[in-house]
Amino acid sequence: MKKVLSLLSLLLLTPSASxxxxxxxxxxxxxxxxxxxxxxxxxxxxxxxxxWRDTGALIQSAKDALQKGQQAESDKLASQALFxxxxxxxxxxxMAKNWKMMIPKN
Amino acid sequence: MKKTIxxxxxxxxxxxxxAMTSKPAHAAVNYQALVDADVKKFQGYxxxxxxxxxxxxxxxxxxxxxxxxxxxxxxxxxxxxxxLDVEAGxxxxxxxxxxxxxxxxxxxxxxxxxxxxxxxDEKRKEVITLEMAINxxxxxxxxxxxxxxxxxxxxxxxxxxxxxxxxKIDVKVKSKAAYDAYMKGKEMFYAKRGQLxxxxxxxxxxxSGRHLRAEIISPALGHxxxxxxxxxxxxxxxxLHRRYAGCNxxxxxxxxxxxxxxxxxxxxxxxxxSNGLKFNGPASRK
Numbered sequence: 001m002k003k004v005l006s007l008l009s010l011l012l013l014t015p016s017a018s019x020x021x022x023x024x025x026x027x028x029x030x031x032x033x034x035x036x037x038x039x040x041x042x043x044x045x046x047x048x049x050x051x052w053r054d055t056g057a058l059i060q061s062a063k064d065a066l067q068k069g070q071q072a073e074s075d076k077l078a079s080q081a082l083f084x085x086x087x088x089x090x091x092x093x094x095m096a097k098n099w100k101m102m103i104p105k106n
Numbered sequence: 107m108k109k110t111i112x113x114x115x116x117x118x119x120x121x122x123x124x125a126m127t128s129k130p131a132h133a134a135v136n137y138q139a140l141v142d143a144d145v146k147k148f149q150g151y152x153x154x155x156x157x158x159x160x161x162x163x164x165x166x167x168x169x170x171x172x173x174x175x176x177x178x179x180x181x182x183x184x185x186x187x188x189x190l191d192v193e194a195g196x197x198x199x200x201x202x203x204x205x206x207x208x209x210x211x212x213x214x215x216x217x218x219x220x221x222x223x224x225x226x227d228e229k230r231k232e233v234i235t236l237e238m239a240i241n242x243x244x245x246x247x248x249x250x251x252x253x254x255x256x257x258x259x260x261x262x263x264x265x266x267x268x269x270x271x272x273x274k275i276d277v278k279v280k281s282k283a284a285y286d287a288y289m290k291g292k293e294m295f296y297a298k299r300g301q302l303x304x305x306x307x308x309x310x311x312x313x314s315g316r317h318l319r320a321e322i323i324s325p326a327l328g329h330x331x332x333x334x335x336x337x338x339x340x341x342x343x344x345x346l347h348r349r350y351a352g353c354n355x356x357x358x359x360x361x362x363x364x365x366x367x368x369x370x371x372x373x374x375x376x377x378x379x380s381n382g383l384k385f386n387g388p389a390s391r392k
Binding site: 046049050051052053054055056079084089092095096099100103104106 | 134151154155226293296297298299301305307308310312322355356358360361362368
């Protein structure tokens with residue numbers, strides 16, 4: 001009887017034990033077409049040296065929202081990031097050509 | 107036959123004339139002269155904007171512009187908040203590394219070398235700042251580099267600055283590569299960036315001396331003379347590049363890392379603009 005009980009408890013514990021001992025798996029990549037677009041645009045602005053302060057954080061927030069199943073919130077945040085990244089790129093491209101016009105004269 | 111000789115002579119004369127009048131492809135450009143012209147314009151802007159302020163006083167930053175602020179600052183400087191940092195910096199400067207050498211073994215003149223930095227290293231083709239040299243000395247001697255914005259790097263820099271007070275700023279731009287770095291720094295200074303679409307020059311040239319809420323905006327001329335600074339806002343001492351990063355964040359731009367090429371070029375440009383002033387760091391600021 002004792003042997004049967006210990007065998008039973010071993011059988012019951014094995015799956016949970018293997019779950020506990022298992023290597024933590026990496027979180028699944030969270031993404032949506034809008035997030036991907038925003039990330040690509042952010043990289044473009046960064047390459048010019050003109051990335052804005054909050055764009056990366058907005059993309060991260062969009063990913064977090066998506067992970068929680070909040071699709072609409074995620075899209076909203078990703079759209080903001082995309083807008084910022086595109087504006088930053090336009091700013092960088094304009095400044096690369098026209099920065100000398102910004103030198104004040106007196 | 108006669109015609110052939112004539113044609114030959116004509117062509118020869120033409121080639122000779124072209125060679126005499128045209129510039130050779132390798133004609134030396136006087137980059138220092140280009141930069142000196144910029145310095146004259148830049149300093150002239152501030153001298154015209156603030157006619158009562160002498161050139162050498164711009165090293166005192168905003169305290170050169172406002173008498174009340176200057177009085178408060180002078181009182182604070184009687185018992186300077188960076189004093190303990192300078193002492194700590196001295197100890198770190200002389201502290202032996204594991205190999206028996208010290209920071210002192212990397213710097214000439216007993217460490218009074220503030221006036222030698224920043225400079226453009228013609229072999230490495232990049233700007234070398236004082237903080238960069240401090241960390242490179244540590245790494246070359248098998249030590250870990252200091253974190254680049256505050257703490258020990260600022261303390262050692264403050265000590266070096268303190269024993270170098272009065273050294274004249276005279277940064278040279280001798281080559282095309284140095285001029286390119288200077289121009290990158292210049293672009294960084296004048297180009298607008300970030301969510302607020304603002305530039306260094308927008309605040310520290312066009313709006314210098316005006317109020318931003320309760321504070322007066324400091325003039326860009328003299329910005330690099332007095333770092334590292336003990337800022338009341340920070341409650342501690344920090345480097346110039348820490349301040350650059352803070353400014354970039356304030357205007358909604360992603361800051362570059364301290365000692366990045368971007369900030370070193372900016373420091374190079376800004377220090378060149380202060381040529382003729384004296385290093386007077388460390389200092390206290392609000």
